[in-house]
Amino acid sequence: MEQAVFADLFDKRGGARLCVAGGQALYEAGAPAEAVYLVVAGTFAVFQTVAGNRSLLGLVRSGEIVGEAAVLAGAPRSATVVALRDSEVTLLPAPAFFETARRRPEVMTEIARLLIRRAQHASAPARYAPPKIIVLSTLSERTDARGLSERLARALRCEGRSVAVLGAGVGTRTPAWWSKVEAENDVVLCAVGANDTDWA
Incomplete structure (x- = not known):
């Protein structure tokens, strides 16, 4: 249900489509959080750097959203998100995201579930994901x-x-x-x- 809700949200809002080349950052840690992104195609890696050590927090695949936490918090990006191969995303500006969320509470319910799952995975030991x-x-x-x-x-x-x-x-x-x-x-x-x- 989660992916269907997100896809419907971005389709109806008519977000701009962006192409991100493999190895290129979608956004960097510390950047202002101005939009939420839906991964249309490809895969992104989420990295966080603490005390000079860079660690992989997780992967974001096609059908998933990224960037929602910083937008909701009204804070700068806490992680760097990099395309692992040529990828495409749809961008939804923060004002449009909040406007839709107010009118459609099911969107916020799905985002809350997503944030909880990601927090649980972040606290667990990192697991190796074999390449596909x-x-x-x-x-x-x-x-x-x-x-x-x-x-x-x-x-x-x-x-x-x-x-x-x-x-x-x-x-x-x-x-x-x-x-x-x-x-x-x-x-x-x-x-x-x-x-x-x-x-x-």
Whole structure:
């Protein structure tokens, strides 16, 4: 229900769409909290730096919102949010967010649940999340990246995992396309040959 409420909220408010390149920050710690963001496609990592030590607080995936805590608190951003790959978000300015929240109490209920869950996860020991997208790249034309990927896929499927094997030409796909493939599979293997230039 949570994701449906958020998607409906951002759709009806007509928030601006932003593209964030992999490795780029959506916002930095200390920045003013002027908007809430809905992740439309891609994945973001949330980092906090304390006494010079940077730690990963968690991941924000497609369908989830980020930036709501600082907006509600009326405080600067407490963490830095970075795109792990090319991603897309919809931006909802703080005034529009508060206006909608006043008219739709179910939005605030879902946000309260989200904040509680994130607080619980923040107090628990950090857990390693295995990667879902794995690129197998070869340096020589004599090595068959596709064949290697297919063999690995068969082994993973024997363990009960759903696996997609992708070949040349997918490196230029949109963030939304990647999010869909990622959501439909446990593991996505990308076979990249020595001459596949779309991954460069």
